[in-house]
Amino acid sequence: MYSHHSSPRFFTFLVTRSFSSKARANRYASQLQLCCLQSPISCSFARTVHAHMIASGFKPCGHILNRLIYIYCKSSMLAYARHLFDEILQPDIVARTTLISAYSTTGNLKLAREIFCETPLHVRDTVFYNAMITAYSHNNDGHAAIELFRDMRRNDFSPDNFTFTSVIGALALVAENERQCLQLHCAVVKSGTAFVTSVLNALISTYVKCASSPSVISSSLMGVARRLFDDMPEKDDLSWTTIITGYVKNDDLDSARELFDGNGMCEKMVVAWNAMISGYMHRGLYKEALEMFRKMYLSGMQLDEFTFTSIISVCANAGFFQLGKELHAYILKTEVNPSPDFSLPVNNALITLYWRCGRVDEAREIFNYMPVRDLVSWNAILSGYVNAGRIKEAKSFFEEMPEKNILTWTVMISGLAQNGFGEEGLKLFNQMKILGFEPCDYAFAGAITSCAVLGTLEHGRQLHAQLVRFGFDSSLSAGNALITMYARCGVVEAAHSLFLTMPCVDSVSWNAMIAALGQHGHGGQAIELFEEMLAEGILPDRITFLTVLSACSHAGLVKEGHHYFNSMYAVYGIIPGEDHYARVIDLLCRAGKFSEAKSVMESMPVEPGAPIWEALLAGCRIHGNMDIGIKAAEQLFELKPEHDGTYVQLSNMYAVAGRWADVAKVRKLMRDRGVKKEPGCSWLEVENMVHVFLVDDAVHPEVHAVYNYLDKLCQEMKKLGYVPDTKFVLHDMEFDQKEYALSTHSEKLAVAFGLMKLPRGATIRVFKNLRICGDCHNAIKYMSEVVRREIVVRDGKRFHHFKDGECSCGDYW
DNA sequence: ATAGGGTTAG
Structure with a gap:
């Protein structure tokens, strides 16, 4: 019944009623004394003794009660201790002190403080003060601890080494x-x-x-720390871990590793191992982290929750799904009680692992089975939904959340923006600020992306100014978002000067800038920038190649595009994905090189999927290549039977050739097959029609009929309340500007656009197009159209937002 | 003393 520590004397040392009350008290006292001598203190026996007292009607004196309080405190049975403490007339200083430290360890500073305050000055002693100072110090209230130390000195208590240690701990807490x-x-x-x-x-x-x-800029403080460490008369585990984790925190992994590998450190220091692994993880050195983990495992060390958390994060970030899953299984298997609450951070890391590897539902399952969740768990799932583009679920999950922080808002805002819900993203950004959350630079990035989606330049500029006021002007993520925003709003120059002035850039910035140039028809410059990137020694990634291939495609740089595509794997070891293949095929088909496109398709390691056929069909549409176009459309009808876009492309292909009867046939086919035409699809039609006019010099005899058709479409869409996504329009307008300039249809287009009321971003495009054509009259007309439709006027701390003839005002951010 | 959730580029 008792642990092996228990002495057999416990059983023979019974207290019987025949004893005098004094003798009984003595015996109880010695029994409790024995309990205290055990290590750990034998609480269960103390409870038996206590129960015996109650059962036999013995009224314990203060001394015994104090001893019991002490025992209960030390055994974390705080409720029992408190009960006795409240009954006792004069709790002694030991009982008070132990209760204070017990409260301190459970984090209940308020109760500890109460006991401290109601203890009269004359019964206090140094240890008592120490307990309270330590309580403050351990609960991260350094200032209170220091203040209490001053109080202690004022009342003439002499501090001892414990006092100093605690106070120094407190000073350490407040030192900044x-x-x-x-x-x-x-x-x-x-x-x-x-x-x-x-x-x-x-x-x-x-x-x-x-x-x-x-x-702090210099690393000199780390040098002082190191000297103190080297000169220490005696180092313990904590000394080693402090200095090693210090180096890790200061991003000096080499020094950390040097100490770690050198002799002197106790080998079995789990914390040091964990710190090294997490250091590698945060730096993105996944291979090193894994190697460390392997060594740790092979040396037979006890892996703990910290180890698992870090290494699962490595798997999540590096995409090592297999290993991550094995670790998951290992954890479940080795846990003594296969409890799912092994650890909150481990589970949170697992959630991230699963969604990052595309298993949102499995991540959600882990979340569902977690007995305890915190904000991190909720945020992780939210990110999962957002990342998978499951905005509906993300939204309702967001609403369900019991608590939100800046991260929650950031995830939701950028999630909305990335999925095309720019307005909602901005609304959320404002709502967040109204609720008193200070936006971080990531939140700004999300809001800026929303502007990019909407094509609202003025708003984007305001956010830029706001960003600077908040001191985030050197933020990488916000800067990258701004590049894209300016580019999408038609001001590449602003994007470029921002790119040039950013204090530090990364591959994302380069990719964004290359894309910006490419989208504006500056294919040659885009490629120059790409070459510059390579010259600076920055490794291109798969997205760089997507961007470069698009740029080549739009600039008609067929040879260059083909060359870069071939270098992808040969030089940089990046395996081209289907999206890369689709771009090359797009590149070739736009240039009319259908036979080369065919050979690329044949070289693909897998069967060509929908993106490939779509690229092919788009190329056929431009060139009026009926045979291949029809074939591609047939493939798409099979692969994506519900997809309305195929019909649009096909009918536009016929439109290019002037085969209006076939256009009508396609529409009929669509109706017959019961394919629902979404409002967005109508816009796609409009945009494609516009494109037909832009690239084709010949005036179709039916052009007026088409204008009428467009007009009808526009009215229909207006009735449906559909707000077109600028992204679509811009995407289709990103062809070489030269082509626009050469187009003889600018004026007619202007008329068509005038009927249509295009989104702002597209209107800007038309304006630019007219400007290039030297059509000043219409250019000015369209610029004023842009201005009339949306403008924000600042007026002290208020802003007035004019849009569609209406004005709203509010506090200026 | 060590751990978990975010962003930007196509």
Whole structure:
């Protein structure tokens, strides 16, 4: 019944009623004394003794009660302890002290403080003060701890080494800069505790903390920490882990590794291993992290939750799904009680692993089975839905969330933006601010992306100004979002100057800028920039190639595009995906090189899917290549029978050839097959029609009929309340500007657009087109159209938003 | 003393 620590004397040492009450008290007291001598304290026996007292009607005196309180506190049976504490007339200082430290460990500072305050001055002692100072210190209230220390000195209690250690811990907590670090250092020296290991540990950890704070530029503080560490008379586990994790935090993995590999450190220091693994993980050095993990595992060390959390994150970030799944299975198998609450962070990391590897539903299952969840878990699932484009579920999940933080909002805002819901994204951004959340640069990035989607340049500029005011002007993610925003709103120049002035750029910035140039018909410049990127030693990724291939395609740089496509795998080892193949085929078909496109298709490792046929069909549409076009459309009818876009492309192909009877046939076919035409599809039609006029110099005799048709479509869409997505329009207008300029249809287009009321971004395009054609009259007309439709006027702290003849105002951000 | 959730480019 008792642990093997229990002495057999416990059983023979019974207290019987025949004893005098004094003798009974003595015996109980010695029994409790015995309990305390056990390690750990034998609470169960103390409870038996206590029960015996109650059963036999014995009224314990203060001494015994104090002892019981002590035992209960030490065994974390706080409710019992408190009960006795409230009954006792005069709790002694030991009981008070233990209760304070017990409350401190459970984080209940308020109760600890209550006991402290109601203890009269004359019964207090140094240990009692120490307990309260430590309580503050351990609960991260350094200022209160320091204040209490001052109070202690005022009341003439003499501090001991424990006091100093605690106070130094408190000073360490509040130290935030180099000056406070030095103050602490002086305090240590003055108190004469500069040889005490725990004090030195605290001091070192303070230097480490200040060294990694963002305001400190030099690594000199880390140097001081290192000297203190080297000179320590005695190092313990904590000293080693403090210095190693310090280097990891300061992004000096080499120094950390050097200490880690050198002799002197106890091999079995799990924390140091974990710190190294997490350091590699955060730096994106997944291979090194895995290697470390492997070594750790092979050396037979006990892997803990920290290890698993970090290494699962490695799998999630690097896409090692197989390994991640094996680790998941391993965790479930090795857990003593296969409890799913192994650890909250482990489960959260698992959620991320699953959704990042495309298994949102499995991630959700983990979430559902988790007995305890926190905000991180909720945010992780939200990201999963958003990333999978499952906006409906994301939205309702977002609403369901019991709590939100800035991250939650950021995920939702950028999720909406990325899925084309620009307006909702902006609305959410404002709502977030109204609710008092300070936007971070990521949140700004989401809002800016929303503007990019909507093509609302003025709003985007305001956000840019706002960003600068918030001090985020050097933010990478926001800067990258701005590049795209300016590009999509038609001001590549702004995008380019931003790109040039950004303090640091990454491959995303390069990709964005290359794309910006490519989309505006500056294919040659896009390729120049790409070459520059390569010259700077920045490795292109699969997205770089997508962008470059598009740029080549739009600029008609067939040879270059083909060359880059071939270099993808040969030089950079990037296996072309179906999307890359689709772009090359698009490139070739736009140039009319159908036989080359055919050979590329034949070289594909897998059967060509829908994107390939779509590219082919689009090419056929431009060139009026009926035979292949019809074949491609047939393939698409099989692969995506519900897809309305195929019909649109096919009918436009006939339109290019002037075969209006066939256009009508396609529409009939669509109706007969019961394919629903979405409002967006109508816009696609409009946009494609526009494209037909842009690329074809010949005036179709039926052109007026088409204008009428477009007009009808527009009215129909207006009735449906459909707001077209600028992205579509821009996408289809991204052809070489030269082609626009050469087009003889600018004026007619202007008339058509005038009827149609295009979204703002497209209107800007028309304006630019007219400008290039030298059609000043219509250009001015369209510019004023742009201005009339949406303009924001600032007026002190208020803004007035004019849109479609209506004005709304509000606080200026 | 070590761990988990975000962003931007197509």
